[in-house]
Amino acid sequence: MKKINEVLVVGGGVAGLLAAINLKAKLPALSVRLVAHPLENDFALDAMAVTPAFLDHIHHELGLNPLTFIRAVGPAFTLGTRYQWGPRDFFDYTYEFQIDTKYARLRRETGFYVGAGARAFEMVGPASALMSHGRAFYRGVDGRPELSEGRFGYHLPQKALLNLLMEMAKHARVQVIKGKLAEARKNDEGISEIQLESGQVLKADLYVDATGLQSLLLGKALESKYESFAPGLACDRAVVGSFPRGQETVAPNAFVSAAEAGWIWRIDTLPTITCGHAYSSAHCDDQKAEAALRAKYPNCGATRLLNFRQGRYEQAWSGNVVGIGSAAAFIEPLAAAGPAVHPGAVFGKVDVPPVLARPPARARITPMKLHPRVLL
Ligand SMILES: Cc1cc2nc3c(=O)[nH]c(=O)nc-3n(C[C@H](O)[C@H](O)[C@H](O)COP(=O)(O)OP(=O)(O)OC[C@H]3O[C@@H](n4cnc5c(N)ncnc54)[C@H](O)[C@@H]3O)c2cc1C
Secondary structure, eight states: OOOBOEEEEEOOSHHHHHHHHHHHHHOTTSEEEEEEOOGGGSOOOSOEEEOHHHHIIIIIISOOOHHHHHHHHOOEEEOEEEEEOSSSSOEEEESSOOTTOOOTTOSSOGGGGOOSSTTTTTTSSHHHHHHHTTOSOOBOTTSSBOOOTTSOEEEEOHHHHHHHHHHHHHHTTOEEEEOOEEEEEEETTEEEEEEETTSOEEOOSEEEEOOGGGOIIIIIITOOOEEEOTTTSOOOEEEEEEEEOTTOOOOSSEEEEEETTEEEEEEEOSSEEEEEEEEOTTTSOHHHHHHHHHHHOTTOOSOEEEEOOOEEESOSEETTEEEOGGGTEEOOGGGTTTGGGHHIIIIIISOOOTTBSSOOOOOSSOOOOOOGGGGO
16 A cells, blocks of 8 residues: 555534544544545534443543533533333442452452342442442542542533634644535545535545445445444334423433333433433334333433444455544444544544654643642
8 A cells, every 4th residue: 555645534413523623632643634524514413421431431531621622612510320120120230340349348349249139239339339320430438529530421412522623623734525425436545535515626645534324425325344232132223303402400321221123222311311212123113112212211302313334344444445433343333433533543642653754752731740739
C-alpha cells in the first residue's frame, strides 16, 4: 500500500468525528477531511451512555477540559446499570469493582457473601448502595462530592455530543465537507474516489468508513465478508421514546429489564428520561413492542423505530478502507457503549500504522488530568 498523505473520513457520527480528531491530534501534518451530513438527518439517539473508558479518552488522551465538556454537553453522571432480571429483583453492573473486591477484614471476596435474597445486591458495594439511594457520589470530609476517576460515566444527549465533537474537529483543523456520499468508485486498491450528491468528487489515500450501520464503503462498495451474529443475538429493532422528568430526581444509573422478546431500558439525561425496547422482530411485532414499552413507562411520548443488525465485517481494514464504529461491527445496544470508543482504540491508543507518510508528531492538545475538584 502506498504512503498515506490524505485521509477522507466519510460519516460525521461519533465514530467518524472521533477518528478525524484522533488522526489530527496524532499527526497534525496529515490532511484529514470529513464528509458530514447535516445533523438533523442523523441516526441520533436521544441519549447515549458512555463508560469511564470514553471519559479517559476524551479528557486525558484528547485533553478536553471536563468543565468545557460538561458545559457544552450537559451530561448526567452514571455509575453503571441496574439489571432488573434473573432470580433476584435486580443486580448491578457497576463501573467500579464490586463483587470482585476483597475487603481487608474479610476472608473471602465480596461475591462470596452475596446471598440469594431478592434484594441481595442492594448494598453489595459502594456503587450499588449509591444507586439504591438515588445518589451519584458520596460527600467527602469537606462536604463536597467525592468524584473518583474510572468509577463513573456519562449519560448524554447524543446531538450535544456531536455538536461538541464537530467543534473539536474544526479546532483540530479537520476540513469538514457538508454533503452526502452518492457513489464510491473502485480500483485495485479498494476505493479510487467518491462522489457526493452535489457532484463534488473527492480522492484520498485512505478512506475511513464511518457511515454507521449502512457501511457504505467497507460493506456496500467493497462487499467485504460479513459475519452475522444472528440468531444468537436476535434483537434487530428498537422502539425508542422519552418523557419529561417531572419531579423525579436524575437516576445515577441506567435501568434494564427483561421483556418477552428483548429488553427495555431507561437512561436519564438532565432534561428528560429516555426509554426504549430492543426486540427480535421475528418474535414480537412493532405494536406489541411499543405496548410493552408503554406498560413499563406510561408517560413515554411519541416513539420512533430503529432497525439494526448485529455482526461484524471479518476485515475491518480492507485495501485502502478502514471501517470504524457501527460501519465495522455492531452488537446489542446493551453493550454498544463500546463502539463510540473504537476510534480511540484504533487511532488513539494503538501506534500510528507505519504506512502513514509523516512521522507521528506530538499532539498539540495537552492532555490534562481529571482532578475531582475540577468538576465542582
Ligand atoms: C437502540 C440503540 C441504543 C444505543 N445505545 C448506545 C449507548 O447507550 N451508548 C453507545 O455508546 N452506543 C449506543 N448505541 C450504538 C451507537 O449507535 C453507536 O455507539 C454510535 O452511534 C456509533 O456511531 P457511528 O458514528 O459508528 O454511527 P452513526 O452514529 O450511525 O453515524 C453514522 C454517520 O454516517 C453518516 N452517513 C450515513 N450515510 C451517509 C452518506 N451517504 N453520506 C454521508 N454521511 C453519511 C450519518 O449521517 C451519520 O452521521 C446504540 C445503538 C442503538 C441502535
